[in-house]
Amino acid sequence: MKIGVDYYPEQWDSSMWSQDAELMAKTGVKTVRIGEFAWSRLEPSDGSFDFSWLDDVIGIFSHFGLEVVLGIPTNCPPLWLYEAHPEIIRVGSDEIPIQTGIRAHRCINSPVFMTYAKRITEQLVRRYGSNPTVTAWQIDNELEAYPCCCDECRRKFREWLIDKHDTLENINRAFGTSVWSGEYTSLSQIAPPTAYPKSWQNPALCLEFYRFTSECTAAYVKELSMVIRRECPKAQLTTNACFSENTPDFYKLFNEVDFVSYDNYPPTRLSTDPEAHYSHAFELDLMRGIKGRNFRIMEQLSGSTGGWAAMSPTPKPGMIIGYGLQALAHGADTVVHFRWRTAVTGAEMFCHGLIDHSGIPGRRFYEFAELCKTASKLSVIDTTEIISEAAIIYSPDNNYALEIQPQADGFSYMEQLRMFHKAFARYGANVDIVSPDADLSGYKAVIAPEMFVYKKSSAENLYRYVINGGTLVMTNRSGVKDQNNNCFTDTLPTVYRELIGAEITEYDPIGAAEQTIVDFAGNKFVCRQWCDVLRLTTAKAYAEYNDGFYRCCPAVTMNRYCSGVAYYVGTVCKSDFYESFVGNIMRQTGIPRLKGLPAGVEVTTRTNGLDDFIFFFNNSETPASIRLPKAMYSIIDSIGRDNIELKPFGFDIVRK
Numbered sequence: 001m002k003i004g005v006d007y008y009p010e011q012w013d014s015s016m017w018s019q020d021a022e023l024m025a026k027t028g029v030k031t032v033r034i035g036e037f038a039w040s041r042l043e044p045s046d047g048s049f050d051f052s053w054l055d056d057v058i059g060i061f062s063h064f065g066l067e068v069v070l071g072i073p074t075n076c077p078p079l080w081l082y083e084a085h086p087e088i089i090r091v092g093s094d095e096i097p098i099q100t101g102i103r104a105h106r107c108i109n110s111p112v113f114m115t116y117a118k119r120i121t122e123q124l125v126r127r128y129g130s131n132p133t134v135t136a137w138q139i140d141n142e143l144e145a146y147p148c149c150c151d152e153c154r155r156k157f158r159e160w161l162i163d164k165h166d167t168l169e170n171i172n173r174a175f176g177t178s179v180w181s182g183e184y185t186s187l188s189q190i191a192p193p194t195a196y197p198k199s200w201q202n203p204a205l206c207l208e209f210y211r212f213t214s215e216c217t218a219a220y221v222k223e224l225s226m227v228i229r230r231e232c233p234k235a236q237l238t239t240n241a242c243f244s245e246n247t248p249d250f251y252k253l254f255n256e257v258d259f260v261s262y263d264n265y266p267p268t269r270l271s272t273d274p275e276a277h278y279s280h281a282f283e284l285d286l287m288r289g290i291k292g293r294n295f296r297i298m299e300q301l302s303g304s305t306g307g308w309a310a311m312s313p314t315p316k317p318g319m320i321i322g323y324g325l326q327a328l329a330h331g332a333d334t335v336v337h338f339r340w341r342t343a344v345t346g347a348e349m350f351c352h353g354l355i356d357h358s359g360i361p362g363r364r365f366y367e368f369a370e371l372c373k374t375a376s377k378l379s380v381i382d383t384t385e386i387i388s389e390a391a392i393i394y395s396p397d398n399n400y401a402l403e404i405q406p407q408a409d410g411f412s413y414m415e416q417l418r419m420f421h422k423a424f425a426r427y428g429a430n431v432d433i434v435s436p437d438a439d440l441s442g443y444k445a446v447i448a449p450e451m452f453v454y455k456k457s458s459a460e461n462l463y464r465y466v467i468n469g470g471t472l473v474m475t476n477r478s479g480v481k482d483q484n485n486n487c488f489t490d491t492l493p494t495v496y497r498e499l500i501g502a503e504i505t506e507y508d509p510i511g512a513a514e515q516t517i518v519d520f521a522g523n524k525f526v527c528r529q530w531c532d533v534l535r536l537t538t539a540k541a542y543a544e545y546n547d548g549f550y551r552c553c554p555a556v557t558m559n560r561y562c563s564g565v566a567y568y569v570g571t572v573c574k575s576d577f578y579e580s581f582v583g584n585i586m587r588q589t590g591i592p593r594l595k596g597l598p599a600g601v602e603v604t605t606r607t608n609g610l611d612d613f614i615f616f617f618n619n620s621e622t623p624a625s626i627r628l629p630k631a632m633y634s635i636i637d638s639i640g641r642d643n644i645e646l647k648p649f650g651f652d653i654v655r656k
């Protein structure tokens with residue numbers, strides 16, 4: 001495991017670079033990410049480049065044995081470029097170009113911007129492509145599916161639609177534009193669906209626009225990666241992911257690069273509500289699932305964040321080490337902390353790094369130094385990976401379509417995924433989060449929540465999995481929409497009816513109201529948001545509704561189908577239901593369960609095929625104690641123990 005830091009040499013006096021690099025090396029830092037916002041320093045005026053300072057910085061890091069991840073600085077074009085070419089500025093949903101002088105204000109579809117972006121990329125790679133200190137490249141920063149409304153994006157969107165649908169008539173049909181006199185008589189009438197009132201925009205158009213913007217971002221990464229690879233075929237490429245209002249399709253985004261990176265900012269204020277899922281284990285598993293292998297953290301929480309908003313509480317003692325090792329436990333092999341020094345100027349001056357404004361290392365820094373020390377003892381983990389027997393399906397299309405039309409009060413696609421994830425985590429099981437088209441054959445149980453928008457290959461994948469003996473769980477709002485995001489004219493859950501052996505006679509979007517269901521063993525659980533009233537065809541009832549006019553109708557079903565089993569959960573419950581339900585699925589499918597784990601304790605296993613390493617992380621403020629079935633050696637302090645005592649955010653790793 002490698003620990004790193006994000007560093008902004010352009011923000012500090014050059015006399016500090018050596019001092020900083022020396023302290024980094026002494027602390028145990030192995031890798032430094034630099035440069036992702038430094039375009040104006042690298043190209044101070046059109047076509048004149050200044051790499052002298054970057055040569056010095058990279059030379060200093062090399063001298064101290066630190067490796068560099070070099071950022072392609074295309075997130076922040078210099079102001080001279082905007083002045084010369086105002087058409088490259090991103091245009092907001094209000095159709096007004098966004099204010100320059102901030103960041104991410106470029107339109108990635110602008111041909112002029114691309115010419116300049118490729119040139120600076122090429123210059124950087126020519127200069128540093130063969131420099132052994134530069135071991136990887138980050139393209140841009142936290143890319144989104146930007147809903148840009150500039151003339152170029154409008155033109156491209158129309159072209160994309162006509163390419164996909166062939167004729168305007170087909171677009172009208174696909175979008176069902178007879179509603180509200182929305183029929184297009186010319187391509188020029190099609191506009192990005194971002195204007196007020198957004199919720200009244202055509203859902204078919206909205207989903208296509210999301211797909212388009214997502215594909216544009218992936219194409220942008222591809223174009224820049226091709227420039228890098230042309231100059232330096234062996235370059236290791238990445239871009240850093242984050243969740244935002246415009247989260248792109250990560251599966252497409254990372255297609256063209258070598259590894260996934262994630263910006264990990266777990267919360268520092270913990271909720272006391274047992275229903276609040278604050279653990280970042282879910283996001284980490286999702287990142288690992290994008291390429292189905294280990295990944296890196298490119299930015300990791302180091303202090304209170306904010307400035308543009310109220311500052312968050314500072315990380316509590318234990319969080320810096322704990323969250324760093326939690327990332328390792330879920331497949332991150334490198335954890336780079338954001339940032340070495342806290343900025344003293346600019347919008348992020350209160351987004352705290354490891355070292356505060358005073359420049360004097362304090363509590364958080366020393367905890368970070370401890371993390372570096374711990375990481376240096378964990379080389380045995382380097383060749384390990386996470387093998388899971390359970391998977392949860394994450395689909396960007398379903399997520400987006402359900403954001404366009406949230407279905408009921410409190411309804412959230414991601415929340416439902418997290419509920420299932422948390423249930424597996426309560427039993428200390430590894431869980432993968434994978435694409436709907438992933439190979440599912442290795443999993444004993446697969447959860448496919450809210451398969452809202454139909455895609456032939458994904459539906460076939462689920463059928464195939466069950467036919468071959470898998471245990472599948474589907475949930476409410478599946479099979480509702482066709483590929484165009486329009487409703488199917490068939491009994492729900494349409495294409496999945498045969499698989500689940502039941503049909504929906506009626507549904508009740510109860511929103512925040514609470515009702516109850518009773519399972520086959522008489523256990524009662526609260527349900528909310530949504531109630532599918534089911535009629536069994538070949539399935540059996542697992543749980544029934546307990547209130548109202550659909551009392552005694554099935555709410556959760558179980559169907560044997562070919563060699564496998566398909567469950568359907570027609571409602572949304574609280575965590576106690578998912579824990580009980582997932583517990584039963586694990587028992588039936590033979591996925592081992594650790595029972596009685598204290599709340600907040602997360603257990604994952606990494607393996608190299610010979611040895612298993614079990615990670616224990618106490619993601620809570622209450623000390624926890626776990627009894628092991630037999631004595632095991634901790635690889636953190638090399639002491640054998642049969643009981644693990646964890647402080648708040650405490651950690652241990654044992655060899656099984």
Ligand code: GAL
Pocket residue numbers: 141142242263299305338348351
């Ligand atoms: C990230 C971003 C960084 C910095 C950080 C602050 O989203 O990539 O540049 O802004 O947040 O928390």
